[in-house]
Amino acid sequence: MTGIQSKTQRQIQKEQTRRHLIETAFEQFAQQGLTATRTADIAKAAKVSHGTVFAHFSTQEALLNAVIEEFGARVSLRLHELAVCNNSLREVLAAHLKGLTEHEAFYTRLVIEGRLLPESARNAFTIIQSSISFHLSQAAEREMKEGTIDPYPIHLLFNTWVGLIHYYLANNDLFAPEESVLGRYGQELLEHYIRLITSKV
Structure with missing residues (x-):
């Protein structure tokens, strides 16, 4: 029994350390960049040995x-919490903005450095975007049928929305130096996008 309990405690400790490393890496990648941050930097910030990272x-x-x-799990959780079935497109987009704003520094790094990342990292990012696109498409298709918004190919709706956000994030030094771009412009971007796609009939 003691052996089982010890093993359970070791497993809990291992999971806690792994979680701590992910949280620390989150902060380091956001501050220093995805390609510039080294595992040694993460180990130092996490106050663990370099070998612990590779364990x-x-x-x-x-x-x-x-x-x-x-990051993807957290943004998806926001979408599930704030944009459940049958919610409006506006609510889905607001939930997306909320999730991104909570992790804006890290997401900005993804936007700027995405093409420099290894293929596996780019694939992981693509999966996240696909999940967001799914939520957007469900709301958009429903509202296109209702005539609330003009009919557009889903990929254009999604890419226009994401492109708008990415442009502001990639140029955050121009739009909102030393503060949150999405905090400052998010609602304005949302309203602008909704106006663009709202049915004119």
Whole structure:
């Protein structure tokens, strides 16, 4: 019995350390950049040995993928919490903005450095975008049928929305130096986008 309890405690400790490394990496990637941050930087910030990082993640790429997946899970959770079935497109987009704003620094790094990342990291990011696109498409298709918004190909609706956000994030030094771009412009971007696609008939 003691052996089982000890094993359980070791497993709990292992999971806690892994979680701590992901949270620390989240902060380091956001502050220093996805490509500039080294595993040694993460170990130092997490106050663990360099070897501890590799005990949980075989490579830096594996750690980056885990952080991107965690980011995706958090944004998806926001969408599920704030944009459940039959919600309006506006509510889905507002939920998306809310999730991104909570992790804006990290997401900005993804936007700016995305093409420099390993293929596995880019694939993880694509999966996140596909999940968001799914939520958007459900609301958009319903409102196109109702005539609330003009009929558009879903990929254009999604890419126009994401492109608008990405442009502001990629140029955050121009639009909102030293503060949140989405905090400052998010609602304005949402209203502008809704006006663009609202049916003119």
